[in-house]
Amino acid sequence: MIDIVTDLRPLLGTARDQGARPTCLAFAASDAHAALRDGWCPLSCEYIFFHAHKRTGTPPNRGASLAAMLDTLRLDGQPAESDWPYLDAVPFDLSQWVPPIDVGQCFGRHGTNGSNLIPPIQATLDSGKPVLLLTMLSHSFYTPGIEGVIDPANDEKPDPALRHAIVAVGHGTVGGQTAILVRNSWGASWGAYGHAWLTEKFLTPRLFGTAILTEDIDVSSRAAAA
Template sequence: MSNISVSVDLRACLGPARNQGPRPTCLAFAASDAHAAVRAGWRPLSCEYAFYQAQRRAGRPPNTGALLSAMLEALRKDGQPEENGWPYLAATPANSSWTPPTEVGQLFGRNSMLATHSIDQVIQELDRGRAVIVLMMLSRAFYQRNPQGIIDPPPDEQPEPERRHAVVAVGHGIIDGQRAVLVRNSWGPSWGDAGYGWLTERFLGPRIYAAATLLEDVDVSAHSAAA
């Protein structure tokens, strides 16, 4: 067993890990959970609504992943309701029939800030009590089970640029003398340690390519007609 020394752990701000299933919605889950984590109490927000608005703004169909710039713009200008306002769809919808319900409930908006995509910056934001949306490339180690949820690749394992994924950084610490970032995944509670995993610096350092933090809430009522 590895020795994990925890410095920051924001898991108490979030509810049970959620599962995106086979759809390309990891960024919608990461952004939605990071958004819900900075609100008072844990009430999950609609990933479907956030994904729809991001794809609408970028002109992308529901069977492709979202762009970080479009997702942050959607949170800022369109906001999102609670999960029960538009529950997540298990299967990818047809583009022609994909539209929000007439009434989704109150919309909550949030400003954001792009962060330097480095472990140093992620740790600095976590020390401020802010969860961080992290975009990264994957490799074999991310799929291998570890009872402590530790993802630490062998020295010869390289990032795979075609495998891209978004998670939420919610903590950091030291594992066997190496810095590590605790992330919340969107593959359900059976992945890692109840849906969370420790990414060592050896794994995350060469794989992270974008990051963002969410800031103050904003009134999106003036934009709600666009929904």
Template sequence: MATIEIEVDLRERFGPARDQGARPTCLAFATSDNHAGLRAGWQPLSCEYLYFHAQRRAGRAAEQGALLPAMLEALSGDGQPMEAGWPYLEAPPPEAAAWKPPAEVGPCFGRAGVAANSAVASVRSTLSLGHPIVILSMLSPSFFEPIDGVVTPAPGEQPELSQRHAVVAVGHGRVDGEPATLIRNSWGAGWGLDGHAWLTDTFLAPRIFATATLMEEVNVPSRSVAA
């Protein structure tokens, strides 16, 4: 079993890991959970609402993955209600026009966000300030089955350009002496350590391609509350 030295651990800000199921909504989950983790007390926010508005802004369908610029625009421009305002759907409705928020979702909460430096050292610096951060990376087979909560690539394992995923970085430390980043995934509590895992620098550094830092709360225009 690997020896893990924890230097920063922000998991206490979050509730149980959530599960996106088979939908391509990882970026909405990562952004939503990061947002909720910055608020006082853990209360999940509506991933469905945030994903809907990001797709609307980007002109993308419910079956497509989201784009980071549109996700950040939706977070600051449309915000999110609590999860109960529009609970997450296992699948969108068959008719595209039927995929829309309920008439009443409750108050929406917005937050500014910016794309940030994707260097692993920059991620650790942000975490050391007490801020979780959204990271987007390519995947490879070792990610799918962490060993004792650790993801490190097998010899010769290469990033897979077509396999891309978003998670929340919630801590950093060392695994057997190597720097590593602790992430919160959106594949349920059965993945890794109750939905979390340590990504060694050997795995993360060649695969990370974007990050986003969420900042101050912003007021959401009242017009955006209605779909």
């Protein structure tokens, strides 16, 4: 039985799908950012992923770091998804991987690293803010149970080689156990329409980083100067 305490899913639209690209953090940051704005308007994952990699000089076949993603949100911002829609694959010729020249207004946002403990995550969710979660994965994450519940077997261990970013969008209890409701970027067919309940038993040993997006920033003057 699931008892819901806080549920921020009404702030977000349909769960999106990153496909085969290593863009989970771009999706998580984009959706957390969009959830804090009035009305649901998806923001460009492609734009934020591009600028995070431009900032660090890493190739686009690798995931972006949390620090680079937070810096990009703060310094570059991101436009609406429709201004630079997500690509199935980065062009082979990377000189062709550039934002459109007519990209629209970019929205910036401050962010900060958060706590890896469950109570502060719950408190942030209760304040109406999603939380970015960096986790290690294991078998049960790929096969959410009934109602999207993910509760590992006692002998199931996290795999440090499998790292993934998701967004905490609620919390409650599952069968009396504390659980965090998360939004994934594997499409609406995963879990409960793209969401799942991670029990404390699953999340606590696998969580290695969190971040919270805070106040918005006007990045237009910086963009004009560039």
